[in-house]
Amino acid sequence: MIATLGEYTLASLREIGRISAFIANGVKCCFTPPFYFKEILRHIISIGFYSLPIVGLTAIFVGMALALQMHVGFTRFNAEGAIATVVLIGITRELGPVFAGLMVAGRMSSSIAAEIGSMKVSEQIDALVTMSVDPYKFLVAPRIIAAVLTMPILVFIADIIGVMGGFLVATTLLDYSTGSYLAQTANNFELWDVLSGLFKAAAFGFSIASFGCYHGFSSDLGARGVGRATTSAVVASCIGILALNYILTTLFFGA
Amino acid sequence: MKNTITIENIHKSFGKLHVLNGLSLNIENKEAHVILGQSGCGKSVLLKCLLGIFEIDSGEITVSGISVKDKSQSKEYMQKFSILFQGNALFDSMTVIENVEFGIKQSLKHKHLSDKEIRSIAEEKILAVGLQDRVFDIYPAEMSGGMQKRAALARAIAVEPEILLFDEPTSGLDPITGGLICNLLKDTVKNLGITSLTITHDLRVAEFLSDRVSVINKGQVAWIGHTKDMKKCGNEFVEEFYRASNVISARK
Incomplete structure (x- = not known):
């Protein structure tokens, strides 16, 4: 029993060590030439542009549900007037970045792991090495840079759509006055609420790309190996997002 | 030696x-x-x-x-060295000509070739392995195994190994x-x-x-x-x- 526990602990520590070394190398490659700008652009389009519909849809539904829930909750102690503020803060600080992060993690982390895992299986990574191309610089750095640059933009758009979703539900279903809802939103707007969410988004982008790349690189050969790598990438990046969210929230808003 | x-x-x-x-x-x-x-x-x-x-x-x-x-x-x-891999190892995200150009760009950096020169070498090598110019802009997945092998050979010989x-x-x-x-x-x-x-x-x-x-x-x-x-x-x-x-x- 103790031996098993010890083996498990050692295996976990080894894995943490491998992930840390991989991420450290990936970050180093982001700041050292050569930079593959065409690859960065390709991943910005892939991560950013093609994730827009799913992030937008998620944001509008989250905003709408949040407004409804707050209405039900706040009417219990006659605080319905605070709905606009709560929707604004809830979306920009927490729900916008976290939901967008989780959706992009589901979509992109798996895609990154599958692409790199397949490249490993089909010897494309070996081909890069024979051309004296550092696979970290060609495969990892562009994805990390693209994800860190793109996620804040996606989350900014998600914030707008999410707040709009809350506004739509409040003014059409819950009979709030358009003017007072908008006025309350404008009066309680604080730039830091939005900026903190955007910082979180950049960190989430880093988590998505890093775990996607790590699990792609460490995938076993064969279709089963690549399949396992994609699952692990999504799980790891989602946990990474949730853990980072707590840490950053504590840093930004903790006592 | x-x-x-x-x-x-x-x-x-x-x-x-x-x-x-x-x-x-x-x-x-x-x-x-x-x-x-x-x-x-x-x-x-x-x-x-x-x-x-x-x-x-x-x-x-x-x-x-x-x-x-x-x-x-x-x-x-x-x-x-240059290698023709068993599974060809052509990059899926690049067209045939981009694959060959990429090999030249990375392996012949010291020659400081212009984009036009790189393009010209790539075209020449693709044609030299018996492929036609219509394959320049298609992706490896769209080609047969034999054509992929030829394209991989074009990439291998283009770097003057x-x-x-x-x-x-x-x-x-x-x-x-x-x-x-x-x-x-x-x-x-x-x-x-x-x-x-x-x-x-x-x-x-x-x-x-x-x-x-x-x-x-x-x-x-x-x-x-x-x-x-x-x-x-x-x-x-x-x-x-x-x-x-x-x-x-x-x-x-």
Whole structure:
């Protein structure tokens, strides 16, 4: 029993060590030439542009549900007037970045792991090495840079759509006055609420790309190996997002 | 010394599995050498050790006097090689011409070629391997196995290698396409006047492409010579390999 526990602990520590070394190398490659700008652009389009519909849809539904829930909750102690503020803060600080992060993690982390895992299986990574191309610089750095640059933009758009979703539900279903809802939103707007969410988004982008790349690189050969790598990438990046969210929230808003 | 490959007593293990057990081999400049052996005998591992993709546990590999372990000269070492991978290893996200251009851009950086010159070399090499200009802008997944092999060969020769490596060059191809590819490889090596090292388990490919053959068994070179001498070479494993290959050919 103790031996098993010890083996498990050692295996976990080894894995943490491998992930840390991989991420450290990936970050180093982001700041050292050569930079593959065409690859960065390709991943910005892939991560950013093609994730827009799913992030937008998620944001509008989250905003709408949040407004409804707050209405039900706040009417219990006659605080319905605070709905606009709560929707604004809830979306920009927490729900916008976290939901967008989780959706992009589901979509992109798996895609990154599958692409790199397949490249490993089909010897494309070996081909890069024979051309004296550092696979970290060609495969990892562009994805990390693209994800860190793109996620804040996606989350900014998600914030707008999410707040709009809350506004739509409040003014059409819950009979709030358009003017007072908008006025309350404008009066309680604080730039830091939005900026903190955007910082979180950049960190989430880093988590998505890093775990996607790590699990792609460490995938076993064969279709089963690549399949396992994609699952692990999504799980790891989602946990990474949730853990980072707590840490950053504590840093930004903790006592 | 120039472009001579010297492999001395190399060992490579993966955990408890010993793949290469003191393998030694010498390949002369401009020689067409073929490494023959059963599946799983360590042929591809040897190739990856030669390229530095796998680190050898012990022993030494040198090419033109440069050691595979010498990190300070790793670029010079790698620039000598170009490889046609078993599965072609064309980059899925790039078109055929982008694949060839990428190889040139990365491997011939020291020549400071303009984009126009790179494009021109890439086009020339694609046409030289028997592909048509209509394949320039299509993706590897849209081509047949034979066409992919040709495109991969175009990428391999475009970087002006001194040593060409072929890993199972006919694997996954039908006999007719395999024959065409073998002819193309032989002509390419002859025209470029370079050293070639082919890894295969197919005796007919070895007969066609080789000046000399090394047969690998149990992680060591069991025999070196010409394929015509394999039948009665005195090595039990090599003679058995020869007989088995011919039985399969006869059954086909």
